[in-house]
Amino acid sequence: MSSGAIVRLGTLNSVGRFQGHLQSLGLHIPCDPDIAVGGQSPLRSPLHRGPFKIGNRIAVQPMEGWDATSDGAPSEKTVRRWQRFGRSGGKLIWGGEAVAVSHEGRANPNQLLAAPRTQKNLTHLRDVLRREHIQTTGSDDGLVIGLQLTHSGRYCRPNEHSRPEPRILYHHPVLDQRLKLPADYPLLTDAEIESIIEGFHRAAFMAWQSGFDFVDIKHCHGYLGHEFLSAHTREGRYGGSFENRTRFLREVVQGIRSLAPGLHIGVRLSAIDTVPFHSDPSQSVNGKSAIGIAEIRPDSLPYRWGFGVNPLDPTDSDLSEPESFLSLLEELGIQLVNITAGSPYYNPHIQRPALFPPTDGYEPPEDPLVGVWRMIDATSRIKSCYPHLAITGTGYSYLQEWLPHVAQHYVRTGQVDFVGLGRLVLAYPDFAHDVLRGAPLDTKRLCRTFSDCTTGPRNGLVSGCFPLDPFYKAHPQAELVRIAKQKFKAGP
Ligand SMILES: Cc1cc2nc3c(=O)[nH]c(=O)nc-3n(C[C@H](O)[C@H](O)[C@H](O)COP(=O)(O)O)c2cc1C
Numbered sequence: 458m459s460s461g462a463i464v465r466l467g468t469l470n471s472v473g474r475f476q477g478h479l480q481s482l483g484l485h486i487p488c489d490p491d492i493a494v495g496g497q498s499p500l501r502s503p504l505h506r507g508p509f510k511i512g513n514r515i516a517v518q519p520m521e522g523w524d525a526t527s528d529g530a531p532s533e534k535t536v537r538r539w540q541r542f543g544r545s546g547g548k549l550i551w552g553g554e555a556v557a558v559s560h561e562g563r564a565n566p567n568q569l570l571a572a573p574r575t576q577k578n579l580t581h582l583r584d585v586l587r588r589e590h591i592q593t594t595g596s597d598d599g600l601v602i603g604l605q606l607t608h609s610g611r612y613c614r615p616n617e618h619s620r621p622e623p624r625i626l627y628h629h630p631v632l633d634q635r636l637k638l639p640a641d642y643p644l645l646t647d648a649e650i651e652s653i654i655e656g657f658h659r660a661a662f663m664a665w666q667s668g669f670d671f672v673d674i675k676h677c678h679g680y681l682g683h684e685f686l687s688a689h690t691r692e693g694r695y696g697g698s699f700e701n702r703t704r705f706l707r708e709v710v711q712g713i714r715s716l717a718p719g720l721h722i723g724v725r726l727s728a729i730d731t732v733p734f735h736s737d738p739s740q741s742v743n744g745k746s747a748i749g750i751a752e753i754r755p756d757s758l759p760y761r762w763g764f765g766v767n768p769l770d771p772t773d774s775d776l777s778e779p780e781s782f783l784s785l786l787e788e789l790g791i792q793l794v795n796i797t798a799g800s801p802y803y804n805p806h807i808q809r810p811a812l813f814p815p816t817d818g819y820e821p822p823e824d825p826l827v828g829v830w831r832m833i834d835a836t837s838r839i840k841s842c843y844p845h846l847a848i849t850g851t852g853y854s855y856l857q858e859w860l861p862h863v864a865q866h867y868v869r870t871g872q873v874d875f876v877g878l879g880r881l882v883l884a885y886p887d888f889a890h891d892v893l894r895g896a897p898l899d900t901k902r903l904c905r906t907f908s909d910c911t912t913g914p915r916n917g918l919v920s921g922c923f924p925l926d927p928f929y930k931a932h933p934q935a936e937l938v939r940i941a942k943q944k945f946k947a948g949p
């Protein structure tokens with residue numbers, strides 16, 4: 458499907474037309490025709506869970522900027538992003554951005570690092586966010602701030618942008634090839650895993666001392682926590698059975714509970730997935746990007762390298778194991794859960810639905826609204842089985858003008874607790890604040906999913922909303938992002 462054939466949502470000038478368009482695509486995404494204001498607004502109603510009162514139903518998703526210093530401390534750009542997260546008006550700050558628990562576990566040489574030398578900087582990030590939030594909304598009542606902790610596993614590049622240094626749990630028939638890993642590339646040993654787990658304990662202790670309300674033990678997007686869940690083919694204590702594949706989570710949680718008893722824990726989970734996609738080689742002329750197709754070897758069924766996928770038809774999702782995982786979270790007393798999908802590396806169209814692909818991607822294989830529906834429908838099904846979990850949903854930015862209508866419907870009907878906003882916050886940070894106070898939307902600032910914020914980092918540059926944020930429009934790297942996009946369109 459070329460992006461030219463996809464109806465642009467900004468051209469639909471009423472909710473009725475938007476609904477008609479959904480019908481024409483055969484998609485069931487109900488939405489409220491009017492947005493309530495004041496005390497009647499479902500999006501403004503606080504949610505009480507355990508010790509938390511979370512002041513409204515907007516969550517800011519974690520988003521990194523590839524802009525920390527080489528020793529893992531925030532730069533001015535990082536601080537600016539966290540200020541803008543605070544200005545959003547969202548009361549649940551889901552993790553800020555991915556923070557590596559060790560240098561070797563960084564996804565890029567400019568990822569934040571939780572280390573004794575950076576602890577005061579992380580505290581500063583939390584403080585500037587809170588100050589900005591108070592300045593914008595008048596109060597920090599009900600503001601809950603988490604820190605997302607991660608190890609990037611297969612996607613580690615700690616030292617140079619151009620040098621992957623993957624730390625893998627098992628050999629994957631497609632992803633190993635993409636990283637050019639030989640058949641005897643070493644797997645992380647159980648002893649190395651134990652030391653990574655200790656890294657999570659130390660990082661969580663620091664987050665607790667820095668005053669964060671919770672840490673997110675990241676289990677999504679193809680990074681290490683997520684890879685554990687699909688380690689069916691791994692031998693030993695951390696692979697094979699469901700019990701072994703979730704040992705990492707249990708050991709991380711156990712250590713955090715004993716070191717930082719007052720700290721709460723959340724988990725961001727890729728609850729659904731599909732196989733890796735790539736640009737269809739048979740459609741590509743002169744190496745230009747083509748439509749994405751599933752890359753699956755005929756001898757790989759039943760599929761043993763996924764989590765949340767149907768092993769007999771791995772292009773389709775299957776919630777049975779993710780549901781067991783959510784039951785485990787309940788048993789462990791974890792209530793804060795953020796549902797996402799897939800990975801930005803191997804199937805970006807399901808992870809961040811977009812009209813325009815990033816330069817390591819492919820043309821959309823489906824209308825991006827299908828991707829939005831896939832995530833919000835899975836989240837709604839999960840919420841109906843786990844009513845006591847406080848669930849944040851993902852994938853709303855593509856809805857643009859219609860986001861408040863869909864968001865209000867799903868929160869009002871109890872199908873999600875928090876509407877998570879990702880790219881939209883980079884483009885238009887005060888979007889939620891405008892919706893919550895009944896101000897008209899500034900449609901010129903809505904994220905139109907140009908993917909420049911993903912293209913930047915894929916080309917060793919910083920991330921930011923190059924098309925719409927005046928700071929990044931004028932940034933010296935804006936021209937390099939433009940050149941990278943031109944090359945991608947033209948082919949090598
Ligand atoms: C520039 C950028 C950085 C991101 N960084 C993170 C991250 O650090 N941790 C994470 O869990 N997700 C990260 N994501 C994914 C977002 O949190 C979110 O899941 C995704 O953008 C889809 O939501 P949206 O449609 O509202 O943008 C990032 C996304 C973008 C565009």
Ligand code: SF4
Pocket residue numbers: 880881883884903904905906907908909910911921922923924925
């Ligand atoms: S660069 Fe800006 S408009 Fe494009 S996807 Fe990212 S946030 Fe949205």
